[in-house]
Amino acid sequence: MAQRHLDPTDPTAAAGPPPVPAGGDALADYLRAQATEFLRALRLHRESGAGAHGNGAQSSGSHPSGAGALDRGRGRGPVPAPDGPVDAARALRRAARRLSGTLHTFQPLLDAEWAEAMRPELAWLSGTLALEHAYASRLDRLLQALHRLSGSAAFPAQQQAGRAAPARAAATADPAPVAPLAPSVTRPSPADRGNLTVGAAKAGALLDRQLTLARTRAHSTALQALGSSRFHAVADKVALLASEVPLKDTAAAAADLRPLAAAARDRLTDAVAALPLVTAGNPYNAQALVHGLSPDPAPHPQDAQWHQVRLLLRLHRYALEVLAGTDAEDADGADGTTDVRLLAAGEALDRHRDASEAAAAAAQAARTPRIAPATAYALGVLHADQRHEVEAARYAFQHSWRKEPIRL
Numbered sequence: 151m152a153q154r155h156l157d158p159t160d161p162t163a164a165a166g167p168p169p170v171p172a173g174g175d176a177l178a179d180y181l182r183a184q185a186t187e188f189l190r191a192l193r194l195h196r197e198s199g200a201g202a203h204g205n206g207a208q209s210s211g212s213h214p215s216g217a218g219a220l221d222r223g224r225g226r227g228p229v230p231a232p233d234g235p236v237d238a239a240r241a242l243r244r245a246a247r248r249l250s251g252t253l254h255t256f257q258p259l260l261d262a263e264w265a266e267a268m269r270p271e272l273a274w275l276s277g278t279l280a281l282e283h284a285y286a287s288r289l290d291r292l293l294q295a296l297h298r299l300s301g302s303a304a305f306p307a308q309q310q311a312g313r314a315a316p317a318r319a320a321a322t323a324d325p326a327p328v329a330p331l332a333p334s335v336t337r338p339s340p341a342d343r344g345n346l347t348v349g350a351a352k353a354g355a356l357l358d359r360q361l362t363l364a365r366t367r368a369h370s371t372a373l374q375a376l377g378s379s380r381f382h383a384v385a386d387k388v389a390l391l392a393s394e395v396p397l398k399d400t401a402a403a404a405a406d407l408r409p410l411a412a413a414a415r416d417r418l419t420d421a422v423a424a425l426p427l428v429t430a431g432n433p434y435n436a437q438a439l440v441h442g443l444s445p446d447p448a449p450h451p452q453d454a455q456w457h458q459v460r461l462l463l464r465l466h467r468y469a470l471e472v473l474a475g476t477d478a479e480d481a482d483g484a485d486g487t488t489d490v491r492l493l494a495a496g497e498a499l500d501r502h503r504d505a506s507e508a509a510a511a512a513a514q515a516a517r518t519p520r521i522a523p524a525t526a527y528a529l530g531v532l533h534a535d536q537r538h539e540v541e542a543a544r545y546a547f548q549h550s551w552r553k554e555p556i557r558l
Contacts, residue, residue: 174405177256178395180472184248185392191241192385195376198238239279239372246276249388251468255414259405261396271384278375281368284507289361291508293354295535296528300350349524353532356515356525411469418462425455427548450537453506456544460499467492494550502543509536 250272257265375381470492516529 174259174397174407176475177252177259177407177472178397179475181249181252181395182392184245184252185388187241188245188249188388189385189392191238191245195238195242239283243276243279246272246279247464248468248471249391250276251465252472255465255469256407256410256472258410259398259407261398264396268384268387271380271387275375275381275384279372282365282372285361285365285368287504288508288511289357289365291504292357292361292512292532292536295508295532296350296354296357299531299535300347300528349522349526349528352522352525353515353528356518356521356529357511360515360518361511407469407473411466411473414462414466414469418459418466421455421459421462422551425459425548426452427551450506450540453540456499456502456506456547460496460503463492463496463499467496491550491553495547498543498547498550502540502547505536505539505543509533509540512536 250269253260253265253269253272257269512529512533516526516533
């Protein structure tokens with residue numbers, strides 16, 4: 151293990167063992183804390199009104215589950231901390247993800263039948279609640295990219311409640327002419343921008359219709375899920391977990407958690423080693439772009455590998471939180487256990503996931519029957535732009551991964 155600490159490709163190279171060996175009691179404390187957070191978020195969600203979840207008519211400061219709160223995007227860069235109440239829907243997803251991931255990593259120490267039944271239910275709940283926010287964030291990302299690529303005025307869809315960007319609000323307040331946005335690596339030439347501007351507005355309207363419809367359906371699905379007997383069964387089990395953790399036996403309370411956490415780290419390391427990091431070490435992966443820009447509707451073959459690494463990175467971070475006895479996201483490095491490389495790598499993988507899903511949404515919209523050629527052209531340029539964002543995120547990930555560990 152001492153040699154692994156000297157390996158610059160190991161995300162926990164400088165971590166070292168925790169000062170006090172963490173046992174089953176630390177696992178039980180972590181599970182109880184996350185169950186308590188789940189119940190607190192559920193209470194806040196009920197107090198704010200279930201029907202308000204994701205309602206675009208509400209502002210971000212209206213209540214915890216307003217659309218503005220949901221628009222504090224996943225993987226869209228640093229977001230200021232909200233001044234209002236806690237986003238209850240986001241807190242529910244967050245606690246459910248951590249409970250499910252912790253049960254997966256440390257299942258040998260828990261009652262097998264209980265853990266096998268509980269983990270998929272928590273994953274179902276987290277995924278269901280995340281859909282509405284995913285569609286809203288995807289639409290916002292695509293409309294902003296269209297605006298950046300075409301250099302045109304803001305689309306009407308972007309002026310709806312809950313989706314107005316702060317930069318656009320500042321631009322409207324300034325009576326002076328607004329300078330064009332800084333060019334990106336995929337911005338078309340001036341000769342092509344005229345053609346792009348023609349179809350950009352219609353492309354934005356088409357994306358708005360499709361993704362708003364998908365968001366509305368996801369909203370209804372989330373409401374049905376939160377009122378279903380299946381969800382109430384999960385909430386009841388979490389309430390019991392907040393008071394009593396079903397460990398496998400009495401010996402599990404004194405078991406060392408580090409071997410299981412090390413196994414989660416090794417799974418992540420092996421998955422990263424299988425990635426085409428040498429190819430992604432260049433700013434643009436030509437082989438990936440050739441496939442990504444093709445008319446083939448099949449998902450990019452490399453995307454699944456990167457999504458799996460993102461999942462394994464989360465499991466590794468949750469395992470570190472259990473060992474540290476604190477939440478790494480909220481500790482802010484105060485306890486000296488946060489590796490900033492893991493945070494940077496996680497942000498890059500979030501951007502990768504968002505860009506790949508946005509590219510797929512643009513490609514799906516371009517396959518809409520009987521759309522104008524200018525609209526299809528704008529959607530094609532948008533798809534190419536998002537695939538370039540995918541490659542940029544891969545480059546950022548490998549760049550942060552290969553850095554020396556930095557302990558806060």
